[in-house]
Amino acid sequence: MNRGSSLARTDDQGDDSGQASDISALIARLTLEVNQIAREKTKSIQNITNQMKMLALNALIESSRAGAQGAGFAVVAQEVRHVGQQVENIASDLETQLTARTGNLMASIDKMTERSRGERMVDLSLNAIELMDRNLYERTCDVRWWATDSAIIDCAASPTDAAKTHVAERLAVILGAYTVYLDLWLCDLEGNVLASGLGSRFDVKGANVAATSWFREARKLRSGDEYTAGNVDRQPLLGNAQVATYCASVREGGKAHGRAIGVLAIHFDWESQARAIVEGVRIGDDDKTRVLLVDSNLRVIAASDGQGLLTERIALKLNGRRSGYYHEHAGNMVAFHATPGYETYKGLGWFGVILRGA
Numbered sequence: 001m002n003r004g005s006s007l008a009r010t011d012d013q014g015d016d017s018g019q020a021s022d023i024s025a026l027i028a029r030l031t032l033e034v035n036q037i038a039r040e041k042t043k044s045i046q047n048i049t050n051q052m053k054m055l056a057l058n059a060l061i062e063s064s065r066a067g068a069q070g071a072g073f074a075v076v077a078q079e080v081r082h083v084g085q086q087v088e089n090i091a092s093d094l095e096t097q098l099t100a101r102t103g104n105l106m107a108s109i110d111k112m113t114e115r116s117r118g119e120r121m122v123d124l125s126l127n128a129i130e131l132m133d134r135n136l137y138e139r140t141c142d143v144r145w146w147a148t149d150s151a152i153i154d155c156a157a158s159p160t161d162a163a164k165t166h167v168a169e170r171l172a173v174i175l176g177a178y179t180v181y182l183d184l185w186l187c188d189l190e191g192n193v194l195a196s197g198l199g200s201r202f203d204v205k206g207a208n209v210a211a212t213s214w215f216r217e218a219r220k221l222r223s224g225d226e227y228t229a230g231n232v233d234r235q236p237l238l239g240n241a242q243v244a245t246y247c248a249s250v251r252e253g254g255k256a257h258g259r260a261i262g263v264l265a266i267h268f269d270w271e272s273q274a275r276a277i278v279e280g281v282r283i284g285d286d287d288k289t290r291v292l293l294v295d296s297n298l299r300v301i302a303a304s305d306g307q308g309l310l311t312e313r314i315a316l317k318l319n320g321r322r323s324g325y326y327h328e329h330a331g332n333m334v335a336f337h338a339t340p341g342y343e344t345y346k347g348l349g350w351f352g353v354i355l356r357g358a
Helices: 014-146 150-157 161-177 213-218 270-278
Strands: 181-187 193-196 233-235 241-251 260-269 289-294 300-303 323-327 333-338 351-356
Touching: 014 241, 014 260, 014 270, 014 289, 014 323, 014 333, 014 351, 150 161, 150 181, 150 193, 150 241, 150 260, 161 181, 161 193, 181 241, 213 241, 213 260, 241 270, 260 270, 270 289, 270 300
Parallel strands: none
Antiparallel strands: 181 193, 181 260, 233 241, 241 260, 289 300, 289 351, 323 333, 333 351
């Protein structure tokens, strides 16, 4: 994946699942047709036996009128009547058993179809969170790499006006190539922003970010090989945009275990990139389906319908599971999968979630 590219759709498994669904639908249709044919044929048999009974009854009446001469004919009529009753019983039993069997088959097909749908939704939940994990893994690589840039190291070591201007220009060049970021900031160890890549749009130079959680965590980093990954939040200094901030420490001489002299913070343009993932999931009934990414507190951080961002919390019934699906009381299906992480990025306990209306 190109580090500056948008994210791909997550419907890779749609063809196989669609074929399975088509086969289930075909079996269900054929079963209904067999059931209908059976009902029609048993009704035809019942009509014939009713006619036999009526003929037998008429024969009995006529034989009684004939007296002794009609006695033999009466025996035959009784036997015809008895055979008709047996045929009717067999037809009725056949209809009952066939209806029960086809009913069980239809129920099994429904369960199989529902299971297939649930498993596919779990797979798509996994695909969504995996795509995000891979993208965010690249962000952790970016921040550690750029923290070793000589211009950034020189400015952190000696933040002169000329050095700050040079770093701002350097960060602007990076932003031009990596469009997934809103801004890049170089901060000193007190949390003062020394330079940014998009100063013409966001006036952050001189702002102090020491109180932010991501900066406090970045100050604790023990080497240049480490990084911090912040939860998604709104950044007031960037127009209240939704960002995921990644930080690495700037080390003296660019050495991994050199003395910390600053912090590089990169602000991932979360909303647009995450939206590309959740809107890219295709299940076939988009009007009933909601695709989400939620954080470790089950807070909605991305939604295919754009609703509840950073405010809504989903009551997932995890029951100790990392993945699975279940039905709510209203008949809605819920599928989820926990972040598996990617390479050295372990993830932040997020979930991909799909809610499908009944």
